[in-house]
Amino acid sequence: MRLFAQHGYAAVSMRQIARDVGVQAGALYNYTPDKQSLLFDLMQTHMGDLLAARAELPMEPDPVAALKAFARLHLRFHAERPDEVFIAYMELRNLSDDNFTKIEEMRRAYEDQLEAILRAGIEQGVFRVADSKIATMAAIAMLTGVNTWFRQGGRLSLSEVEQIYWEMLRQAVGAQSE
Amino acid sequence: MRLFAQHGYAAVSMRQIARDVGVQAGALYNYTPDKQSLLFDLMQTHMGDLLAARAELPMEPDPVAALKAFARLHLRFHAERPDEVFIAYMELRNLSDDNFTKIEEMRRAYEDQLEAILRAGIEQGVFRVADSKIATMAAIAMLTGVNTWFRQGGRLSLSEVEQIYWEMLRQAVGAQSE
DNA sequence: CAATTAACTGAACATTCGTTCTTATAAAAC
DNA sequence: GTTTTATAAGAACGAATGTTCAGTTAATTG
Known part of the structure; x- marks a missing residue:
């Protein structure tokens, strides 16, 4: 996972992986049928x-509480797994078609859950957004973007970041503060 | 550019590129010193x-008008160049250190211009965000995310998308509607 | 202790990689 | 019309690729 995140799936050889775990390349095939499965298992997990x-x-x-809980989970989950997230977004094209x-x-199932929250909020009149689908994509992009700059031990703690992102997201969907 | 965007820099061979432009691999070296320069030139341009x-x-x-103009430019520029944007975000790690x-x-120079707008708006009291740096990153992530789903000729036109994103961004930074 | 299973090495397979170089061809310049 | 220049082909280079496999070592089982 670390090697894939650092250099990319295509740029990492089975021999590099083997060296990193202190083994010869052939021995890896006692644990995986092929290189593709390594990537797929990582992403599926x-x-x-x-x-x-x-x-x-x-x-x-x-809906406001639901959105807040969703945002908080998304942010925390992603901030805690920079390597996995990087791979999940960058290596999609290296997966076989199946x-x-x-x-x-x-991924679609996950996005649908966020959209359901937004739709409920729109129906109840607590959210003010023009398009629930676009708002879904915008929210996810904004939250996931935290991984491009956030590092544990930096200027801000994770819970401070959560707080700031929640305020922006809440305002973005036009919800009143609680 | 198309090949890099589709399969990734590391997964594309000079022979594939040559075949695509109707030439043998050796002939490419009349135009580029090496493969790395192809990638760098693309990203620098x-x-x-x-x-x-x-x-x-x-x-x-x-500041509100400035942010609107910035958002509109960013969205349009990126939506019109899906391949370039994809490469610019995915292939950073395949660049040499220099x-x-x-x-x-x-990239930093570009982000700084957005942050300057946000800071001016905060000082003048027309924006309500807790941290200009985070707001910068959040805004760029949100806007750039349009490339993960937007396609010309889809359900929404580019100017409709611009309108919707602007509303969300405006609300996110706590600005009153004009 | 003997037999079986599991884990690993290290060589080998056929391809493919980026790049170089000699040679050939066609266009441009004089 | 001859010479120079630009452009390309195509073979060749050593190195690296994912994967297989026979042989070896160590651990587990009976």
């Missing part, structure tokens, strides 16, 4: 963990 | 174009 973490959130009847479809379905 | 387009925007004394530094400086 990542998306599975994300969906599981989302499923564990308590149901929030209030594997790509599977990952894409998981 | 892209960032140069972006900075030039930004420089051509008229000076806006009003080349990476140069591109990173250009």
Whole structure:
């Protein structure tokens, strides 16, 4: 995972991976059928963990509270896993067609949950956005973007970042402060 | 550019590029010293174009108008160049150290211009955000994210998308509607 | 202790990689 | 019409690629 995140799937050889774990290249094939499976397993586990973490959130009847919980989970989950996230976004094109479809379905399932929250908020009149689909994409892009600059131990703590991002997201969807 | 965007720099061979332009691999070296320069030139041109387009925007004394113009330019510039943008974000790690530094400086110069707008707006009390640096990163991530889903000829036109994104961004920074 | 299973080495396979170089061809310049 | 220049082909280079496999070592089982 570290090598894929650092140099990219295509640029990492099985021999480099083997060297890093202190083994010869051939020995890796006792654990994986091929290089592609290494990538797919990484991404599938990542998306599975994300969906599981989302499923564990308590149901929030209030759209504002639901959005806040979603944003907080997304931010924290991603900030804690920079390598996995990097791979999940950068290496989609290196998946075989079948594997790509599977990952894409998981990603879609996750996005749909955010959109459901937004739609509920729009219906109840607590959110003010023109298009729930675009708002979904914008929110996810904004939150995931934290990984391009956030580092543990930097100027701001994770919970400060959570607070600031939540304020911006709340304002972006036109919700009143609680 | 198309090949790099589609398969990634590391996964594209000089022979593939040559085949695509109807020539043998050796002939490419009449035009480029090496493969790395192909990537660097692409990214440098892209960032140069972006900075030039930004420089051509008229000076806006009003922070809200300035932010709107910036957002509109960013969105349009990126939506019109999906391949360049994809490469600019995905292939940074495949640049040599020297080349990476140069591109990173250009990117930083661009971000600084957005942050200057946000800071002016905060000072004048027309924007309500907790941290100008984070707001800069959040805004750029949100706007650039349009490239993950927007396609010309889709459900929404580019100017509709511009309108919707501007509303969300305006709300995100806590600015009143004009 | 003997037999079996698991794990690993290291060589080998056929391809492919970026790049160089000699040679050939066609266009431009004089 | 001859010479120079630009452009390309195509073979060649050593190195590296993912993967396979026979042989070796160590651990586990009976």
